[in-house]
Amino acid sequence: MSHLSSAQLQELKHTLLEEKKELEHHFITNGEEDASHGESLTDSTGDLSTVDNHPADQGTDVFERERDLAVNNTLNDELDQINAALKRMEKGNYGICEVCGQDIPFERLQAIPFTAFCVDDSPEQSLRDDRPVEEQVMTPPPSGAGEGRQEHDRRFDDADAWEAVEDYGTSNSPAMAAKRDVEDYDDGM
Incomplete structure (x- = not known):
């Protein structure tokens, strides 16, 4: 001392x-x-x-x-x-x-x-390296998910769902359109 x-x-x-x-x-x-x-x-x-x-x-x-x-x-x-x-x-x-x-x-x-x-x-105060036992029986995520997602760009996934459906119009009737005098579903957008 x-x-x-x-x-x-x-x-x-x-x-x-x-x-x-x-x-x-x-x-x-x-x-x-x-x-x-x-x-x-x-x-x-x-x-x-x-x-x-x-x-x-x-x-x-x-x-x-x-x-x-x-x-x-x-x-x-x-x-x-x-x-x-x-x-x-x-x-x-x-x-x-x-x-x-x-x-x-x-x-x-x-x-x-x-x-x-x-x-x-x-002494090291780090996190433990062992992983949960559940990870041994889990199935891997589908391809295209996570990090590999950018590799499969332009491939249909949930993020592209709106763009695919948008081409078919909406469920709004011409009467509910934001524009006036709309006669067709596609014109109301």
Whole structure:
């Protein structure tokens, strides 16, 4: 910790404690200390029965419950990282990268006070590369759709449907035409 001054350490410790306090307050206020393991969907929605609910309402409830659980898991992980950073402060190895052992710059610690890694050794936060299993059984889109659409220009598709039908006129009678004294369907356009 030699690269951090006592004032910098105090600032970072204060930030960590404030974030910890906010996260703990979130869990206490929302009664979600153990929400990931606790009540059922019926208990969380407050409904006595799901019989009278439309399936779309049940879908919305499930979606919102899953979202809340995901948010709680993320906040729980952040709280664990904050607690680990405070322990590193107590042990005297805060601000040192766990992979390479180099000092973590103060500016990085200000941005992410609970980090245990320098920028070069930071674990990747990318999206997963695995695809949904459904894609293995899906049929490919018809040719001419998507990127290959320009290759088949002038070929009939849904976008050309209006032009094809327009040649035959409209369903408006001559009496409904915008022009006056129209006697033929084709003249009314």
